[in-house]
Amino acid sequence: MQRRKNGFVWALVLLAWAMAANAQSPTPVGNPTGEAAEIKALLQKKFPDAPIRHVEKTSHLGGLYEVLIGDQMIYTNKEATHILAGALYDTRNMPNGMQNLTDSRMRDLNRVDVAAIPVSYAFKRVKGKGERVLHLFSDIDCGFCERIEQTLRGIDNVTIYTYLMPLDALHPDAARKSKTIWCDKDPGKAWEAYWVTRKLPDNKGDCETPVEKIQQLAQGYGIRGTPGLIFADGTIVPGALPKEAMEAELTRAEAAATALNAARKKK
Secondary structure (H helix, E strand, C coil): CHHHHHHHHHHHHHHHHHHHHHCCCCCCCCCCCHHHHHHHHHHHHHCCCCCEEEEEECCHHHCCEEEEECCEEEEECCCCCCEEECCCEECCCCCCCCEEHHHHHHHHHCCCCHHHCCHHHCEEEEECCCCEEEEEEECCCCHHHHHHHHHHCCCCCEEEEEEECCCCCCCCCHHHHHHHHHCCCCHHHHHHHHHHHCCCCCCCCCCCCCHHHHHHHHHHHCCCCCCEEEECCCCEEECCCCHHHHHHHHHHHHHHHHHHHHHHHHC
16 A cells, blocks of 8 residues: 555656746856766656756765756755655754745745846836846736735835736636736736726737747746745745735845846856
């Protein structure tokens, strides 16, 4: 019975990897060398369909190797004989809190080159001075997207680039609605008005829109659902953050972006 259960679990893992490979997985994060390259080869032999994007040695638990497969992180030993799947936490600051080491690394490894994001695919909203920047991938029929719009009403000093990303499988009418928003003379105002009145602009949505291009763009970034957030330093955060968390991320990201830009200039 246990063997059957373990086989079922691995079948699910392999299916997830195969789906990631077929769904335009994010690009590799660099080419591993030395022992990391050997571990990648061992894992690739065991799991030929796994889209392995990154392998690097850590200082955790005697030197585990972190392995980024698609948009999932696993850990292995140098012989690649054992695999640990799931989040790794640092509890040394307990009882004040735990640090999710896996989440922190995923953010670093999946960081997007913000300067390369095609903002022509988005409509722009500026609140206050607009000094902080947020790229928002959103679905007009998504409940969590509505929640984040409510949160953004209370956020100041931010420039928001909104990319219309209807999830067709979940919301069959979202693409049509999104196109009417884009085809309005002021998409930003039409978008904000919709969340208050639930009224769409009076047009057929038959102008040229970037909706299909946005869906491809999101896949390339590993954004599978909405809302998907990209902050000024290129970190990707999924989900509807509450106000305090949103403020903290915007401030953190701006400081990180400034530091990254300064480091690039020194090179």
